[in-house]
Amino acid sequence: MTALPDFRLEAYFSRWEFRARYHMTASDAQTVGMDELLALAGDAERARWEQLTLGYGETWGSDPLREAIAAGYEGLDAADVLTFAGAEEAIYCALRVLLSKDDHAIVSVPNYQSMETLALECAGSVTGLALHASDGWQPDLDEFRAALRPNTRVVALNFPNNPTGVVARRDTFAAIAAICEERGIHFFSDEVYRGLERDANLRLPQAAEFCRTGLSLNVMSKAYGLPGLRIGWIACRDRALLSRMERYKHYLSICNAKPSEVLATIALKAADTLLTRNRARCRDNLARLGAFFAAHADRYAWREPEGGCVGFARYLGSDGVEAHCRALVEEAGVLLLPASLFESALLPVPVDRFRVGFGRDGIDAGLAAWGGFLAR
Structure with missing residues (x-):
């Protein structure tokens, strides 16, 4: 068995996931506390x-x-x-x-x-x-x-x-x-x-x-x-x-x-309870995210995902998506995942994309920080 290559996405998360103030690319739905889960037992x-x-x-x-x-x-x-x-x-x-x-x-x-x-x-x-x-x-x-x-x-x-x-x-x-x-x-x-x-x-x-x-x-x-x-x-x-x-x-x-x-x-x-709650959260967050992208249509192109709690938006800026995502996390604390983290050895993946998540609470604060960065 040969050594496996770095897991690009996880290595990036290792650096930024718990340091960035606004985790706007999470791939999981909002979690619950122990008391809340045990109450469903x-x-x-x-x-x-x-x-x-x-x-x-x-x-x-x-x-x-x-x-x-x-x-x-x-x-x-x-x-x-x-x-x-x-x-x-x-x-x-x-x-x-x-x-x-x-x-x-x-x-x-x-x-x-x-x-x-x-x-x-x-x-x-x-x-x-x-x-x-x-x-x-x-x-x-x-x-x-x-x-x-x-x-x-x-x-x-x-x-x-x-x-x-x-x-x-x-x-x-x-x-x-x-x-x-x-x-x-x-x-x-x-x-x-x-x-x-x-x-x-x-x-x-x-x-x-x-x-x-x-x-x-x-x-x-x-x-x-x-x-x-x-x-x-x-x-x-x-x-x-x-x-x-x-x-x-x-x-x-x-x-x-x-x-x-x-x-x-x-x-x-209690799957029905948890999934119904998470679908509602994703639906509400998607409406906020869609409005944000519509307000910044000069910077982003967005197709609403059909399922899950992540989407693959397109960045239209001349500086490129890698520089944009780096500046967002370093200067505004807003974490997104640029296209390079989804590179494939098998086929090309569009280089102007980034992953954004919408399954968790707190999206308004993240969008406000993101919008503030764009307004500078």
Whole structure:
């Protein structure tokens, strides 16, 4: 195994996330306090919390947690779920297990870097599937078919997408899944923003539900707004594959934190409450953000995302997006993510974009500081 390259986005966050005064590019929804979350607990979960001991947990995850996760998938049960210490560990385990140097993978671009970097590390070859800005960041089905090879083993897609906020058209998504199933290709679907769509009619089915070769990735961090729990999972009907990933997890986290498992179970059983609240917050913040961009149409071009809590805005200034984002954080304390952090080794990514987030409270103060910077 060779050394992995720097994770550009996380390295940038390491420098600025907790130093910048206005975090305007967060990729998670607003979190809740312990008291607020525990108030949502039923009697069984409250008793588990109060009687909790701090020993090791099961590598697969606790039975109540896996049962709560499986309840969110039609036709699956707890045996079809493997939990991880966040989505990042799940991506790492899955691609290490699924790919070898004899294999080919397809990964959507732009993307969350680890999905691409680990595919490049594990597979013999990787092809990017472009999300086209000119078509609302949609993938092209003919391009997908052209990218397929006899040794394609994994297709990794992310919808609602980070950083663009696009949701794939249902017919395209279904067609890709059907081709994967027909050819025995693992369809690795990153669904961490599912539940934050602007229109429920856009919500895609979960890959593990309808695709025999589908793997559904999800986490408590994004749509639920609970990243501090560090609980993610993969749902999949291939239990032998899950078992292989569980063996790989023995070399990583081994097991989850037991307090986090109880709290995640509470949150999942109160999913409607949390997701309804976060969708409303995103809707309200998007209205504020849209008004801000409209007021500064000479500087920015903005397409409202279809899902998730991030979007990929275009900067029109002559100084370039990298200089603009650097000046914003250094001089005004406003943190955005410039396009360079989403560079791909597979395909070009537009260099005039930046990621902005709208899932958290406090957006008005950030927009005021941002606007003040522009007015100087």
